[in-house]
Amino acid sequence: MPAITSFDIEDLRFPTSLDEAGSDAMNKDGDYSAAYCTLRTDDGQVGYGLTFTIGRGNDIVCSAVEQVASRLVGWTTDELFSAAGMGRMWDYLLADSQLRWIGPEKGVIHIATAAVVNAAWDMYARHEKKPLWQLVADFTPEEFVAATTFRYITDAITPDEALALLKEKEAGKKERLAKLKAEGYPAYTTSVGWFGYSDEKVAKLTREAISQGFNHFKMKVGGGVENDKRRLALIRSIIDDPKECAGRPEPSPGSLEGKQAGPTGSCLMIDSNQVWDVQEAVDYVKQLAEARPWFIEEPTAPDDILGHAEIRKQLKPYNIGVDVPPPTSFTFAATGEHGHNRMLFKQLLAAEAIDVCQIDSCRLAGINEILAVLLMAAKKGVPVCPHAGGVGLTNYVVHLSIIDYLCVSGTKERNVLEYVSHLHEHFEHPPTINARGFYNVPLDPNEGYSIGMHDESKATYVYPHGKYWSTAGQAKVRANATS
Amino acid sequence: MPAITSFDIEDLRFPTSLDEAGSDAMNKDGDYSAAYCTLRTDDGQVGYGLTFTIGRGNDIVCSAVEQVASRLVGWTTDELFSAAGMGRMWDYLLADSQLRWIGPEKGVIHIATAAVVNAAWDMYARHEKKPLWQLVADFTPEEFVAATTFRYITDAITPDEALALLKEKEAGKKERLAKLKAEGYPAYTTSVGWFGYSDEKVAKLTREAISQGFNHFKMKVGGGVENDKRRLALIRSIIDDPKECAGRPEPSPGSLEGKQAGPTGSCLMIDSNQVWDVQEAVDYVKQLAEARPWFIEEPTAPDDILGHAEIRKQLKPYNIGVDVPPPTSFTFAATGEHGHNRMLFKQLLAAEAIDVCQIDSCRLAGINEILAVLLMAAKKGVPVCPHAGGVGLTNYVVHLSIIDYLCVSGTKERNVLEYVSHLHEHFEHPPTINARGFYNVPLDPNEGYSIGMHDESKATYVYPHGKYWSTAGQAKVRANATS
Numbered sequence: 001m002p003a004i005t006s007f008d009i010e011d012l013r014f015p016t017s018l019d020e021a022g023s024d025a026m027n028k029d030g031d032y033s034a035a036y037c038t039l040r041t042d043d044g045q046v047g048y049g050l051t052f053t054i055g056r057g058n059d060i061v062c063s064a065v066e067q068v069a070s071r072l073v074g075w076t077t078d079e080l081f082s083a084a085g086m087g088r089m090w091d092y093l094l095a096d097s098q099l100r101w102i103g104p105e106k107g108v109i110h111i112a113t114a115a116v117v118n119a120a121w122d123m124y125a126r127h128e129k130k131p132l133w134q135l136v137a138d139f140t141p142e143e144f145v146a147a148t149t150f151r152y153i154t155d156a157i158t159p160d161e162a163l164a165l166l167k168e169k170e171a172g173k174k175e176r177l178a179k180l181k182a183e184g185y186p187a188y189t190t191s192v193g194w195f196g197y198s199d200e201k202v203a204k205l206t207r208e209a210i211s212q213g214f215n216h217f218k219m220k221v222g223g224g225v226e227n228d229k230r231r232l233a234l235i236r237s238i239i240d241d242p243k244e245c246a247g248r249p250e251p252s253p254g255s256l257e258g259k260q261a262g263p264t265g266s267c268l269m270i271d272s273n274q275v276w277d278v279q280e281a282v283d284y285v286k287q288l289a290e291a292r293p294w295f296i297e298e299p300t301a302p303d304d305i306l307g308h309a310e311i312r313k314q315l316k317p318y319n320i321g322v323d324v325p326p327p328t329s330f331t332f333a334a335t336g337e338h339g340h341n342r343m344l345f346k347q348l349l350a351a352e353a354i355d356v357c358q359i360d361s362c363r364l365a366g367i368n369e370i371l372a373v374l375l376m377a378a379k380k381g382v383p384v385c386p387h388a389g390g391v392g393l394t395n396y397v398v399h400l401s402i403i404d405y406l407c408v409s410g411t412k413e414r415n416v417l418e419y420v421s422h423l424h425e426h427f428e429h430p431p432t433i434n435a436r437g438f439y440n441v442p443l444d445p446n447e448g449y450s451i452g453m454h455d456e457s458k459a460t461y462v463y464p465h466g467k468y469w470s471t472a473g474q475a476k477v478r479a480n481a482t483s
Numbered sequence: 484m485p486a487i488t489s490f491d492i493e494d495l496r497f498p499t500s501l502d503e504a505g506s507d508a509m510n511k512d513g514d515y516s517a518a519y520c521t522l523r524t525d526d527g528q529v530g531y532g533l534t535f536t537i538g539r540g541n542d543i544v545c546s547a548v549e550q551v552a553s554r555l556v557g558w559t560t561d562e563l564f565s566a567a568g569m570g571r572m573w574d575y576l577l578a579d580s581q582l583r584w585i586g587p588e589k590g591v592i593h594i595a596t597a598a599v600v601n602a603a604w605d606m607y608a609r610h611e612k613k614p615l616w617q618l619v620a621d622f623t624p625e626e627f628v629a630a631t632t633f634r635y636i637t638d639a640i641t642p643d644e645a646l647a648l649l650k651e652k653e654a655g656k657k658e659r660l661a662k663l664k665a666e667g668y669p670a671y672t673t674s675v676g677w678f679g680y681s682d683e684k685v686a687k688l689t690r691e692a693i694s695q696g697f698n699h700f701k702m703k704v705g706g707g708v709e710n711d712k713r714r715l716a717l718i719r720s721i722i723d724d725p726k727e728c729a730g731r732p733e734p735s736p737g738s739l740e741g742k743q744a745g746p747t748g749s750c751l752m753i754d755s756n757q758v759w760d761v762q763e764a765v766d767y768v769k770q771l772a773e774a775r776p777w778f779i780e781e782p783t784a785p786d787d788i789l790g791h792a793e794i795r796k797q798l799k800p801y802n803i804g805v806d807v808p809p810p811t812s813f814t815f816a817a818t819g820e821h822g823h824n825r826m827l828f829k830q831l832l833a834a835e836a837i838d839v840c841q842i843d844s845c846r847l848a849g850i851n852e853i854l855a856v857l858l859m860a861a862k863k864g865v866p867v868c869p870h871a872g873g874v875g876l877t878n879y880v881v882h883l884s885i886i887d888y889l890c891v892s893g894t895k896e897r898n899v900l901e902y903v904s905h906l907h908e909h910f911e912h913p914p915t916i917n918a919r920g921f922y923n924v925p926l927d928p929n930e931g932y933s934i935g936m937h938d939e940s941k942a943t944y945v946y947p948h949g950k951y952w953s954t955a956g957q958a959k960v961r962a963n964a965t966s
Contacts, residue, residue, distance in 0.1 A: 026580055026583075027580045027581075027584065028580065029580070030580065030581060030584070031581070053581070053584050053585055054580065054581050054584045055581035055584075056550065056579065056581035056582055057547070057550060057581055057582045057584065057585040057592065059546065060543060060546050060547050060550065060585065060591065060592070061585055063542065063543050063546055064540070064543050064591070067539065067540065067543065096539065097509055097510045097511065097512070097513065097537065098510075098512075098513060098514070098536070098537050098538035098539035098540055099539055099540045100509075101510065101513070101536050101537045101538075101540065102536055102540040102543065102544055102590065102591050102594065103590050103591075104757070104784075104785065104821060105784070105786075106589050106590045106786070106823060107585065107586050107589045107590015107591050107592060107593065107823075108543065108547070108585050108586075108590050108591035108592060109540065109543070109590060109591060110590065111585065151760065152760055152761075152783060152784040152787065152790075153760075154760045154761070154762065154763075155760065155761040155762055155790060155793065274587070277634065277635055277636075277637045277638065278635075278637070278638040279637065279638055280637075300635060301587075301588070301635040301826045302587065303588075303589070303786075303823075303824065303826045303827060303830075304635065304826050304829070304830065305788065305789070305830060306788070306829075306830045306833050306834065307635075307638060307826075307829075307830075310638065338587060340589060340590075340786075341786065343784045343786045343787050343790075344786060346787070346789075346790075347786075347787065347788060347789045347790075350789055351789065
């Protein structure tokens, strides 16, 4: 019987700090990195998974991936390849009390677990000749529940409640899939407004994004009120201008209702990446209200559930008085890319601290825990708009949003999925967008969770001995990082 | 000018799983371990710090300690050795955005930072020829504030509020110190009721603890209601028996008022180490009410602020009807040994989720963050009873409780500090207790933060090449851990 008999771990780092792609108020010089895990069976099957970091410390995560992956050696594909098998695997990986201690269920050990869990799911999907989203979407509600972790969240949703919710969503699943294949999944772009970009670059990229079909744009803030205002006004001057947007395709009917903003239906979001204390966030964001942002993302520490609830409450009044038809809602808050486990999301939802739930495909410990958060968010009616970007996250998240739409929330009326254009060239199955700026549905039966990477890319960027890092590249990035 | 020029990291592991010392419902076979950091200056000064884990993964933490410690190389003692210098050091260590990403401020990178921060404080205290508690207690209120981190918690307490609180507590500090030196600091013992101990061993250890002067006892629960009831009744039968307690010294007048329980003034606490979901915790603990526990510790996931608040609310009614004079209060809840940063404690306090605040000296990133939590707890009037045990934690926490008593809360009326008797033999300045079962005040001017370890102990237990692990010991523990 085939079994997992070995694995490889690679510390891959990309020199993104050189051009400030990905820069924000907290993270000014990240080198986007992946702790990359390849699981192998003795009959030649492979599964790929990665977790994302921004440079230093990626080696620490790799050493944790190694310890977690070693626990899967010996598992047979018969034990693994079912919904219940994946559920048991997750419980087993999380149950090592000694490794648990250095989390628990958070930080290095949790994101490392994500790489391994995602690799196992990838292997399972490849074996079934289905992209990952389809593997999960084809589960019966009972199987879906068996693959989901409920530990510590049964006060928010029980397996029985989840089952009822999933059964209800069985109706219309086929129609939703057809619609999705025809339209794609709504997306927004973060690539126009990185923190370190010049105004000229921002204007140029905003125009390019419009020509790609995007009508949702996110800008990094936190660099000083006046600076932020100027940059926001710049983007608004382009995305609100009917002439600038003349060639853009219309969004799908109905798909963006309720949050279109401005004369051209363009929506703007802002993200401060945790740089403020609670009251500081409120006082700062108020001053940006004239830019009519749809949400403020990560205004403070990601663990601060009650702080987010307070910020949301204090910013609510700024919902009104923005007299641009159709009415826009300035509505805090979005958070979650650093949401460290399902217990945090349970509380963010219970405390009504968020309007938009931004799960991360690697910060949570893989598919099993993500399914739990999708279920809790659907029960509360909060849209899930996963965090993407980094390296590989766009590849991952399109699967998650499709699962959410087909099986869990059943809606994409209020959802937009982050799209970032970096580093796609390194992947065998990069995500693609259609002429409307929507994500296409991954359809290759051999792409699994879409995270397979070109051997050449790995050989070049493996740290510190890869072709790139063993030459001048390393010195350049080091100089940059310490400047 | 002297500067930090090097450091050593040692992966130390002790085979505690062999005799189930330290075992609980979640952690049945921990091998108590330390990621041990020694900072060195070019003029021969040293600072020792450790962070605590329970075995596997200690190497991962060591690799994180190395990356954090390397950031201190080059700092001069002039830059470091002041309250403000320690404050700047903490900010600097936490500000590496790339290392921050793999937390942020939680898990491996945070507990690793604790080892380094605590080592720097230890070096500073040794340089000043003061035990750590005295170094901090001798700070002016302004200096105390300068050494404290306030990021992300200014909605709970501002530096100005902290200053006012500290100034108020200046009065009586001298008298409190005299009282403390005379009486010691109240303690409770966890060593009687580890999960894996037989009834005979529990009875024997409970009697020994009484003879040592203890009147607070903690038992591990979560092993089945009937089993727990039997073990609790066993302990109660001893600690409530006036004959069993006949020789025990009286507790200090006034020091334990309000929570004495039973005819002999003996108090019992229970700890389930996170094994339950929220409602499960309530339903389970209700059934243990007849044992009249003072608190239930860690009933569910440590991140679950709102879950703890709910458990506390539901258990409140069980406060009444326990007709043993003087009245005992069954009062949820205690948590914090896995409290991963000051933002979590801010919320536990804001949500009124805890009655007892159990900070950990290594889970929080060292003294600077601990001072922040002491201040928040004092403002809310919640007693701080630090988590001890493991390896080295008892050494650390006596300093923290003394700082709290002298400078911050100004009281020890409702506080008891955990005491666990393992592994003291490895330390140069182990904690000691007096005839009343109270912690003695550390007084050696050369003991710093009391965490210096014997060279022989390090050489024996360094993993995997130390004398113990390179011989039969390793095989024994491995067999035990996987059984």
